[in-house]
Amino acid sequence: MKDFNLILSGIFFTLAASFGGLLISSEVQLGSLGRAPAEEGGPLFPPIETGLAIQGRQVYLELGCVTCHTQQVRPAGQGNDIAKGYGPRPTVARDYVLQTELLLGNHRNGPDLANYGARAKSDDEIHGHLRSPAAGSTMPAYHFLYVVDKNGITQPTERAQALVAYLKSLRIDYNSPEAKLKQ
Amino acid sequence: MSQDYHRQAPSSPSDTGSALPVRLFFASALGWLMISSVLGLIVSLKLQTPTFMAGCEWFTYGRLEVLQRNAFTYGWIANAIFGVNLWIMSALARFEFKDSWLAVGGWLGWNLALTLGLGAIFLGHLNGYVLLEMPKEVAPALFISFLFAALWPSVAFIRRPTGHVFVSQWYIIGASFVFPVAFGITQLLVLWYPTSGVLQALIHSWFIQNIQLLWIGASAISATYYFISKESGRTISAYYLATVGFWTYFLFAGWTAPASLLGGPIPVWIQSVGVTTALMMLVPAIILGINFFGTLSYSRGFAYAWNNTTLRFVLVGMVSFAVSSALNIVFSTRSLNAVVRFTDFTVGQQQLVNYGFVSMVFFGAAYYILPRVTGSFWPSAKLVHLHFWSCVIGGLGLALHLLICGYPTVNSGVMSYYYIPVIFFVLLQLVGHLAFAINSCVMLFASARNTNDNPHA
Numbered sequence: 001m002k003d004f005n006l007i008l009s010g011i012f013f014t015l016a017a018s019f020g021g022l023l024i025s026s027e028v029q030l031g032s033l034g035r036a037p038a039e040e041g042g043p044l045f046p047p048i049e050t051g052l053a054i055q056g057r058q059v060y061l062e063l064g065c066v067t068c069h070t071q072q073v074r075p076a077g078q079g080n081d082i083a084k085g086y087g088p089r090p091t092v093a094r095d096y097v098l099q100t101e102l103l104l105g106n107h108r109n110g111p112d113l114a115n116y117g118a119r120a121k122s123d124d125e126i127h128g129h130l131r132s133p134a135a136g137s138t139m140p141a142y143h144f145l146y147v148v149d150k151n152g153i154t155q156p157t158e159r160a161q162a163l164v165a166y167l168k169s170l171r172i173d174y175n176s177p178e179a180k181l182k183q
Numbered sequence: 184m185s186q187d188y189h190r191q192a193p194s195s196p197s198d199t200g201s202a203l204p205v206r207l208f209f210a211s212a213l214g215w216l217m218i219s220s221v222l223g224l225i226v227s228l229k230l231q232t233p234t235f236m237a238g239c240e241w242f243t244y245g246r247l248e249v250l251q252r253n254a255f256t257y258g259w260i261a262n263a264i265f266g267v268n269l270w271i272m273s274a275l276a277r278f279e280f281k282d283s284w285l286a287v288g289g290w291l292g293w294n295l296a297l298t299l300g301l302g303a304i305f306l307g308h309l310n311g312y313v314l315l316e317m318p319k320e321v322a323p324a325l326f327i328s329f330l331f332a333a334l335w336p337s338v339a340f341i342r343r344p345t346g347h348v349f350v351s352q353w354y355i356i357g358a359s360f361v362f363p364v365a366f367g368i369t370q371l372l373v374l375w376y377p378t379s380g381v382l383q384a385l386i387h388s389w390f391i392q393n394i395q396l397l398w399i400g401a402s403a404i405s406a407t408y409y410f411i412s413k414e415s416g417r418t419i420s421a422y423y424l425a426t427v428g429f430w431t432y433f434l435f436a437g438w439t440a441p442a443s444l445l446g447g448p449i450p451v452w453i454q455s456v457g458v459t460t461a462l463m464m465l466v467p468a469i470i471l472g473i474n475f476f477g478t479l480s481y482s483r484g485f486a487y488a489w490n491n492t493t494l495r496f497v498l499v500g501m502v503s504f505a506v507s508s509a510l511n512i513v514f515s516t517r518s519l520n521a522v523v524r525f526t527d528f529t530v531g532q533q534q535l536v537n538y539g540f541v542s543m544v545f546f547g548a549a550y551y552i553l554p555r556v557t558g559s560f561w562p563s564a565k566l567v568h569l570h571f572w573s574c575v576i577g578g579l580g581l582a583l584h585l586l587i588c589g590y591p592t593v594n595s596g597v598m599s600y601y602y603i604p605v606i607f608f609v610l611l612q613l614v615g616h617l618a619f620a621i622n623s624c625v626m627l628f629a630s631a632r633n634t635n636d637n638p639h640a
Contacts (some may be wrong), residue, residue: 012360012364014436015437019437022437026449029450062308063243066311074446078445078446102311102381139233
């Protein structure tokens, strides 16, 4: 094995094989996936993000939240995500078809957020958590997302409001053709 | 025979043309190593005490952790790869490097682009994909700089005056080719012209496996082959298997990507392909183990390795490689992966590979190469020992702590004392890196000193 072209050709083949076998075949299977109704004639899911939520997604990225939080719920038998209450069903490929930048995450210092919007009770609760996380949590407080007005009352900045809108938009509590909610 | 050629291979490149770029690559690698070590300490302190430096957005945990990872990978490891690969290939191919200014240009471009990219992350311009966090506008500069900095080993191979080839050269050629291809394709399909939905996750996992195994891993394997043979003065054991090991390693590595997405929102058949090929990585792992450990398994071979500074580091790297390969294979199975996925256990696996194996091998390589490119002796043997023991206890201690205790952090809630050993081990690594940096800086920048220490360690 002394010929440079032979070595390079072989390496190119190994790369091309994995690229073609995994990625091109996946594109063939999933490339045309689109939104779908939960039931015939019903609204299409996943829902389109609001403008504020799109801005909030940018804040989520800027703060590096994806470092500690995933947005994927594994099926029962492949981890205990559903038993922990992270979501009512596993996430499927269709849930992400509208996302131009996927924020699946690969490590959890905090809980999964795929269905956080359905778990959170109110905006105030989310703001409270961002301002002052529960004792024992490894999450830092994001004081810089809040300002104190002239009356001494803490108010969320526009970025905080956008972030909360984004977090509330994270929901998988709808039926998907590939993953139905348990009745 | 290639083995015989290798036994007679020169101890240093046949000219001094490669000395300057190799020195520069090591100097910048050291700088980034120190930066990433300090960032690592801050990050671990923030995990223990989330209020630490929490008032300023720039020092948010999410950003600093990303900065640390990128400084370590694209700063320390990448620069070390450039330097070690160039030096080894120049030595093996007896390459007369006449255009070293091109490699210096690549060094300058790479480190400037990296500085800009990390600065952008610090200011909040980051992406959500591991090792693709730097803004996409920086990618073309990194890509072009890589071509200038890292393709010289291939030129050296093509222009070598002899027909002989050693196994290290295959891995270096492979590593030099894989990075620009995988990096370019992934940048285009994930950041510049993003594919839809989960396809991005698949492409990203393919990128990570190629970078981890076929660029970083292959470069460290190349250096391991070179130094165990060169420093022990022996031919590689069962050399005839090395070809099979090389091709199976490169063939299977890219396919293992879906094994890092088990349970995720991708088709099950793709996950099964990932698990199957991850198990098939047992073949190259066994062959590499036979080649590495077999070469040193002669009478008193391991004792000799322990008493040789370069081989001592490489030996720790070999053990880490064996353990991490076994763990990666075993924990790619669905049932075990389901337990440890998303936990600090996987961080421990990464620590074992990137630090226990890759970094330790490159530390060993530095102890061999730097005296030869500077014409100086290592100033202090005590600092060498401090470096070794701090890194072994700190680096491997951290890996073991995360592997053993990392699982309960997510499954049973975070224990208040869990991060204290992390801080201790990270601090110990910082001490070791500081010792290494002081020793190296004296060699690289100060006037040459002669001490009683053996320059070949």
